[in-house]
Amino acid sequence: MSLTAGWAGRWRADPGRVVLVDAADGRTVTARALDTRTAGVAARLSAVGVRPADRVLLSCGQSLETVIAYVGILRLGGVVVPANTAYTAGELGHIVADVRPVLAILDDPARASALPQPLPLGAHRADLTTLDGTSEGWAALDDAADEEPAMVAYTSGTTGRPKGAVLSQRNLSAGAEALVQAWGWTPDDRLVHALPMFHMHGLGAAINGSLTAGASMVVLPRFDPAAVADAAAAYDATMYFGVPTMYARLRDTGHLAALSGLRLLVSGSAPLDPVLFQAIAVQAGQAPIERYGMSETVMLTSNPLHGERRAGSVGRPLPGVHVRLGEGDGVEVTGPNVFGGYWERPEANAEAFTPDGWFRTGDIGELDADGYLRLVGRASDLVITGGYNVYPREVEDAVLEHPDVIDVAVVGVPDDTWGETVAAYVVLRTDLAADPAHAAQIGDALSAHVSSRLAAYKRPRRWTVVTDLPRNAMGKVRRDLLRTPPPAM
Ligand code: MLC
Numbered sequence: 001m002s003l004t005a006g007w008a009g010r011w012r013a014d015p016g017r018v019v020l021v022d023a024a025d026g027r028t029v030t031a032r033a034l035d036t037r038t039a040g041v042a043a044r045l046s047a048v049g050v051r052p053a054d055r056v057l058l059s060c061g062q063s064l065e066t067v068i069a070y071v072g073i074l075r076l077g078g079v080v081v082p083a084n085t086a087y088t089a090g091e092l093g094h095i096v097a098d099v100r101p102v103l104a105i106l107d108d109p110a111r112a113s114a115l116p117q118p119l120p121l122g123a124h125r126a127d128l129t130t131l132d133g134t135s136e137g138w139a140a141l142d143d144a145a146d147e148e149p150a151m152v153a154y155t156s157g158t159t160g161r162p163k164g165a166v167l168s169q170r171n172l173s174a175g176a177e178a179l180v181q182a183w184g185w186t187p188d189d190r191l192v193h194a195l196p197m198f199h200m201h202g203l204g205a206a207i208n209g210s211l212t213a214g215a216s217m218v219v220l221p222r223f224d225p226a227a228v229a230d231a232a233a234a235y236d237a238t239m240y241f242g243v244p245t246m247y248a249r250l251r252d253t254g255h256l257a258a259l260s261g262l263r264l265l266v267s268g269s270a271p272l273d274p275v276l277f278q279a280i281a282v283q284a285g286q287a288p289i290e291r292y293g294m295s296e297t298v299m300l301t302s303n304p305l306h307g308e309r310r311a312g313s314v315g316r317p318l319p320g321v322h323v324r325l326g327e328g329d330g331v332e333v334t335g336p337n338v339f340g341g342y343w344e345r346p347e348a349n350a351e352a353f354t355p356d357g358w359f360r361t362g363d364i365g366e367l368d369a370d371g372y373l374r375l376v377g378r379a380s381d382l383v384i385t386g387g388y389n390v391y392p393r394e395v396e397d398a399v400l401e402h403p404d405v406i407d408v409a410v411v412g413v414p415d416d417t418w419g420e421t422v423a424a425y426v427v428l429r430t431d432l433a434a435d436p437a438h439a440a441q442i443g444d445a446l447s448a449h450v451s452s453r454l455a456a457y458k459r460p461r462r463w464t465v466v467t468d469l470p471r472n473a474m475g476k477v478r479r480d481l482l483r484t485p486p487p488a489m
Pocket of ligand 1: 086195196199200201202223243245246268269270292293294295385386387388389418456457458
């Protein structure tokens with residue numbers, strides 16, 4: 001059964017139930033209305049020529065319309081390609097050239113004019129009011145097969161440009177079902193949803209989990225600590241999902257106590273500092289559940305609903321998921337939630353999977369005696385800032401395009417707010433390096449340079465000019481030596 005067939009069954013069983021609430025204006029959507037409106041989206045997409053298995057780019061902020069567009073694409077059997085709204089034209093252009101969507105749904109359809117070529121079926125707003133041909137087409141709903149692709153989630157890597165993890169209907173439904181089971185998610189739950197709707201946390205865990213459980217969501221247009229606290233109280237919420245940076249902001253603004261009436265607080269996408277874990281436990285009156293997931297796998301492990309929620313651990317494998325430690329204690333996983341491979345990247349797939357078919361997560365782990373997993377490092381140089389993944393290679397490539405730079409290394413350095421923040425060490429052309437006036441201004445010049453190439457969260461916040469990068473005997477940069485915070489320029 002397709003992911004959305006299960007959702008539609010839930011809606012029809014209890015059509016009058018409110019399933020979506022807009023925290024900004026209190027608008028509600030019942031199950032019946034969600035069924036009708038998402039079927040309408042599927043029909044309109046079908047009427048303009050979108051066919052099952054076609055890719056549809058979705059790059060919109062959080063709103064009821066985004067949820068409806070997302071579900072509508074899935075119901076048609078289309079493949080959702082989520083993209084961060086912060087991406088520059090170059091970053092979006094790469095995804096479009098790679099995955100070749102037929103149509104884009106964008107907050108601002110004008111962004112599409114910066115793409116290398118127009119999309120066959122154009123760019124449209126989330127409410128689809130810009131979609132020509134209002135005639136309702138016929139679309140077969142909810143009949144995609146389990147193994148058919150449902151999402152291509154772009155994620156960077158140590159080499160080259162971002163690649164698309166292809167997730168099937170089954171991957172997404174297994175990922176959602178595991179959470180419903182593990183967290184005792186019921187139709188009576190109501191999630192405060194303040195996460196981006198273009199990454200696995202906001203889509204695969206929050207939306208898919210809610211709809212699979214037959215539960216409801218209060219949608220916030222953006223994360224704001226006071227608004228999260230207000231929404232939790234005003235709409236009788238029971239659950240909140242956040243990245244650690246969000247919990248840190250809730251703590252720092254004194255809003256954690258407002259979450260004490262919720263039955264479940266979940267943290268993911270970045271390591272939850274045990275000090276912050278403790279602050280949540282005390283101020284919100286309950287230990288948060290830290291869990292672990294990835295774009296390629298939906299969710300993998302979680303601390304338990306009943307039983308010890310262990311600070312510094314991401315818990316045990318979710319139902320159906322198997323976790324083992326491979327070479328160098330690399331975390332390897334398998335399960336119905338784990339994707340089948342990257343879009344048109346046979347070489348990356350050969351590296352990503354073990355010969356016996358387990359996915360190499362790139363994280364390094366330790367298993368406690370009772371099976372709780374701790375993530376103790378990463379095989380790759382990935383930086384996680386505020387829950388967003390940044391791959392140094394991509395940032396380094398952008399910095400190296402500046403004519404004054406001959407070498408660069410990008411690392412993540414510890415940061416109180418973001419967990420880690422992006423720092424760059426640059427080696428300038430020798431004729432410039434000797435000039436202190438130039439060295440003093442280069443940080444600004446490089447910031448301006450990368451701002452047209454990289455989304456804001458990927459841009460280095462600290463620039464340090466060095467004469468050489470530390471390297472090992474093999475010539476590889478010793479990033480470990482660069483990770484101590486440098487003085488800001
Ligand atoms: C925003 N900025 C960031 C940033 N987010 N910089 C570094 N890291 C980030 N995460 C930039 C802004 O563009 C802005 O730049 C400046 O920082 C200040 O912005 P802000 O207004 O303070 O930030 P805000 O917009 O409030 O965003 C903070 C945030 C957001 C925490 C709400 O980062 C966020 O939504 N993070 C969640 C990411 C997420 O969903 N990850 C899930 C990935 S899925 P400037 O230049 O304009 O000043 C995954 C799998 C799994 O990992 O297991 O979940």
